[in-house]
Amino acid sequence: MHPAFSVVFFTTATGAGYGLLALLGVLGGAQIIPPDFWLGFIGMGLALGLIAAGLLSSTGHLGRPERAWRAFSQWRSSWLSREGVASVATFVPAGLFCIGWVFFDRTGGWVAIAGLLAAIGAIVTVCTTGMIYASLKPIAQWHSRYTLPAYLIFSAMTGSVLLNALLQGFALGSRMLLAASMLLTLLGWGWKLATWRYNDALEIATNANTATGLVGGTVRSLEWPHTEENYLLKEMGFRIARKHSARLRQITQVLAFALPVLLLAATLALPWPFAAVLSVLAAIAQLSGMLVERWLFFAEAKHTVSLYYGR
Template sequence: MHPALSVVFFTTATGAGYGLLALLGVLGGLGFIQPDFWLGLVGMALALGLIVAGLLSSTGHLGRPERAWRAFSQWRSSWLSREGVASVATFIPAGIFGIGWALLGHSGGWVAIAGLLAAAGSVTTVCTTGMIYASLKPIAQWHSRYTLPAYLIFSAMTGGVLLNALLQSFAVGSTAVLVCALLATLAGWAWKLATWRHNDRLEIPTTANTATGLAGGTVRSIEWPHTEENYLLKEMGFRIARKHSAKLRRITQGLAFAVPAVLLAIALASPLPLAAIASVLAAVTQLAGMLVERWLFFAEAKHTVTLYYGR
């Protein structure tokens, strides 16, 4: 599939934003993170800013962005529409939580309820985003048991690393949050390796024979449908050289998982301000690595429509 940069940024930014919002909603609402005006303001601004920036960037891949609102009407059958509805609905409890926790300095009670609802909305939105891709049967690399959990794991991972960087920067770092961020990063790394292993061994059952229903022999096209590149080949027949794929996988492992894990380990063993510096570097490096990971997620996916073009 063609890796549109707008969608690559969208999935990375919103995943991190919703992950951070969910953690703030639960930990802040229940009082595990004490209310603080500047901490709450920066934290909520970062979470909602990433979400809004991601949602706005996603319209860049639409032919007619001004018609994006029409997608909300198809929530009964479309995961894309459900994602839109869930993302907008989440802003309501998130706004109430932000007012109560960040501005008024309260936790528990109605603030906790709003925080938990914001967290539930965040998880739901990430699930709908994952299901957009997991539900696409023509793309075997996405239509697997690995896709939806990957979205949830990566959202929790990037959100947790961002939360740790935020707490360390305000000198209220939590060892529990730091350890959980490190474990989530290692879990994300293991899941990504398992996904690549699954995709590399994948045997796609659809062939030109099964697509046409013609049994016996080998079906081949005497004349290709088009003599030059068309929309389908550009969008669904994107090809990446194996050597480039291997190189980008190594970059992904380094930036998204290995380097952040080392930096988080350094933060765990270091006092302030070194712990804060290492934590912030871990968050920035990981987001950069996830942009590469998301690009590969699209570039390595193969749509069965390319069978009709001899690929």
């Protein structure tokens, strides 16, 4: 599939934003995080900013972005529409939670309820995003048991690393959150390796022979269906060289997983503000690595329509 930057940025930014929103909603509502004005202002601003930027970026991949609102009407049958409805609905409790925290200096009572609802909405929205891809049967690399859990794991992983960087910046970091961030990063690393292993060994049953019903030999095309590059080839026939894929996988592992774990582990032995600096670097490295991982997620996926073009 064509790895359009708008969609790559969308899945990366909203995943991190919703992960951070869910953690702020739960931990803030439970009074684990103090209702400090600047902490709430920056934290909620970062979470909602990432979500909004990602959602706006996703419209850039549409042929007619001004008609994006029509997608909301198909929620009965479309995961894309359900994602849109869930994302907008989540802004309501998230906005109330932000108002209560920032303007009223409280995260208990009705503000805690709003935070919990925002966290639930964030999780539901991430699930709908994952199902957009997991439900596509023509793309075997996505239509597997690994896709939906990956979206949830990566959202929790990037959200926890961002939250740790935020709290470390206010000298409020905790060893428990640090440990959770490291464990989630290691879990994400293991899940990504398992996904790559599964996709590399994947045998797609459909081929030119089964499509035409001619099973007695090898079916070959005498002439290509088109003389020039068309929409299907551009969007669904993207190809990436094996050596480039291997190199990008290495970059993903270093930036998204290995380097953040090492930086987070180093913060355990360092005082503030050095711990804060390393925590911020870990968050930046991980988000950079996740952009590469998302690019590969699309670039390595193969749509069965490419068989029509002899690919």
